[in-house]
Structures are given as C-alpha cells and as structure tokens.
Amino acid sequence: MTFFDTAMRPVIVAASHSDRIKNSSQRLGVTRRVVERFVPGETQRDVLGAIGTQLDAGLSVSVDVLGEDTTDESQATATVEAYLDLIGALGALPESGVATARLEVSVKLTALGQSLADHGAKIAEENARTIAAAADEAGVLVTVDAEDHTTVDERLAIVRALRRDFPDVGTVLQAYLRRTEDDCAEFAETAARIRLCKGAYAEPPSVAYPTRDLVDEAYQRCLRILMKGNGYPMVASHDPVMIAAARTIAVEAQRTPDSWEHQMLYGIRADEQRRLADDGFRVRVYIPYGEQWYGYFVRRIAERPANLGFFLRALAGSRG
Numbered sequence: 001m002t003f004f005d006t007a008m009r010p011v012i013v014a015a016s017h018s019d020r021i022k023n024s025s026q027r028l029g030v031t032r033r034v035v036e037r038f039v040p041g042e043t044q045r046d047v048l049g050a051i052g053t054q055l056d057a058g059l060s061v062s063v064d065v066l067g068e069d070t071t072d073e074s075q076a077t078a079t080v081e082a083y084l085d086l087i088g089a090l091g092a093l094p095e096s097g098v099a100t101a102r103l104e105v106s107v108k109l110t111a112l113g114q115s116l117a118d119h120g121a122k123i124a125e126e127n128a129r130t131i132a133a134a135a136d137e138a139g140v141l142v143t144v145d146a147e148d149h150t151t152v153d154e155r156l157a158i159v160r161a162l163r164r165d166f167p168d169v170g171t172v173l174q175a176y177l178r179r180t181e182d183d184c185a186e187f188a189e190t191a192a193r194i195r196l197c198k199g200a201y202a203e204p205p206s207v208a209y210p211t212r213d214l215v216d217e218a219y220q221r222c223l224r225i226l227m228k229g230n231g232y233p234m235v236a237s238h239d240p241v242m243i244a245a246a247r248t249i250a251v252e253a254q255r256t257p258d259s260w261e262h263q264m265l266y267g268i269r270a271d272e273q274r275r276l277a278d279d280g281f282r283v284r285v286y287i288p289y290g291e292q293w294y295g296y297f298v299r300r301i302a303e304r305p306a307n308l309g310f311f312l313r314a315l316a317g318s319r320g
Helices: 003-015 019-027 029-035 044-056 073-091 120-138 149-165 180-189 212-228 240-252 270-278 294-303 306-319
Strands: 060-065 103-107 141-144 170-174 193-197 232-236 261-265 283-289
Touching: 044 060, 044 073, 044 283, 060 073, 073 103, 073 120, 103 120, 120 141, 120 149, 141 149, 141 193, 149 170, 170 180, 170 232, 180 193, 180 212, 193 212, 212 232, 212 240, 232 240, 261 270, 270 283
Parallel strands: 060 103, 060 283, 103 141, 141 170, 170 193, 193 232, 232 261, 261 283
Antiparallel strands: none
16 A cells, blocks of 8 residues: 555545535536446436446346445435335346345445434334345345444344345455454354455554455464365455455365355456456456445545546546
8 A cells, every 4th residue: 555545545435424615526527427338327227227238248247225324213224115116126137036146235224224313223223124135135245334343243243133034144354453354253154145345445554454465364273274164255345456366265175156146346356357267267346326426436436546647647637
C-alpha cells in the first residue's frame, strides 16, 4: 500500500458518510456516468440487463440491492420487498436452481434493520429469514454481506441461526480483521459458503492489519484454511497475486474446479473475469443496483484510491 493509498483511504471513507458531498455528487450528471462503471443502474430492469450479459458470457452473478443506512422499520420492509421482487425475477430465469449455483443475492443486515435502536438484530434476522425462504423456493442462493467490525459478532450469530434452516446461506469474512482466521476455521468445519475478501472499511489497527503486505499474508492464510475445510470457498479478489495463489492452494488442497469459485465486482477487470471462465474456473460477478449507490461507489474508490484518478479525469473531461 503506497503512502498515497494510506493517507487518502480514511479521507475517502469519511466522504462516504458526508451528506453534503453525497448530495453534491448526485447532482452532477458526470458522477452518474462514472458510477455506471460500477453500478448498472437504479432499477430492477437495469440490473436484469446486466445480469443477462454476465450469464451469456458464462459467468455467475451475485446481486445486491443497495442500501445500508436504514433508519426505520418501514425502510427495512421496503428493502425486503425489493429483494422478494428481485428473487421472483431471478427465479424465472432458466439459470435458476441451487444446483446450478449461478444466481445469488447478497444482503446487508443493516439494510434489513440491524442498526435500529429497538430490537434491530431480531428485525434483521426475521427479514433475512423471509429473504432466505423465498430464495430457497426460487432456486437462488443467499450470502449475508460483511460490514464494519462492530457488526461481525451479531452478523455471524444471525448467519448461524439462518443456516440451521437454510444451510446454503453463506456469508463474507474480511481477511484484514485479526479475528478472521478463527472465523474461517469455524465456518470451514461447518461446510459453509464463505466469500473471502480483503476488506473495504476503515478499521483501527487494534482490530485490523494496517498494511497491504500484512493483509495479503492474512488473506492467503485464511484461504488455506477455507480450501482445506469442508465448505465452499469464494475467492473475492481482483489482485493477480491472490488469484494465482488461489489456484495453487486449490491444487494443494485437491479441490476440484466446481468446489470453489472466483468473485469479482461488476465493472472491474471484466476481461480477467472472462479469461478465468474460459479457463474452466467458476467466476461470479457482484452486481449492485439501486438509488443508494453513493456509499458503495465511494468504498470502491477507497479500496483502490487509483480509482479516484479515473473519477477525476471524467470530471475534468466534462468541463473541457
């Protein structure tokens, strides 16, 4: 991680919580055009078009209805309804069916009410259970997404409860958290679907590794645990080093190509996604959509501040 990355990441992450910057950005037409690189649109129709393109290319998908800052129960209910509509649409596609594993939805518990002051965890679990039940019936997988470190214990408790009734429910573990190796060991033993990513939130050094080298080392340790376990590892990384390491570790663990997968974000390294699929690997593309795209977009910049240059060049071009 360069000095620029280290210095800029906290600033960029802070911007994701700024209503003033958010409102200014959303008023700029050029911002929306740049965002389309990472988010195909705000409506279900928009995302279904993007899904079709990925499926036609031989890729699988994980679809996220964007929204995290849920402030009341009605908002959480609206999110659930959006997921149920989406799952209905996915279930009508010929690729649906858990056996094919090509269609998945990703859900954030904060979008389902986890942060609500009164019984937030209970509300989020009930809402997640409603989504999991509908997805199970439609032949669509569910993964409970990661958020900042303060939510991990509660999220994993909810995931354990969901998996008792819906064992195909997966979750996300972030390698930069110091606790994650232990979490990997637990879920690898219970045959869980685990998406392993490096981490996208600004965390204190007391809970997260502070440098790129340490995070990379932790990622590979976690990946070895998952590959040697009984579950289904999902390697969420665009890093060529991690992609190569995944192949090596899978061979060491005697993993067959259908027992794990690569995952990448919509709009990032699309050529690599298709190359891996052409080479016989399972590849899933994470596709977000919805009106609350701002926080997601800013985190993509924070993960790799070089993306900020892409954004700024687009802004400059709009004024030329």
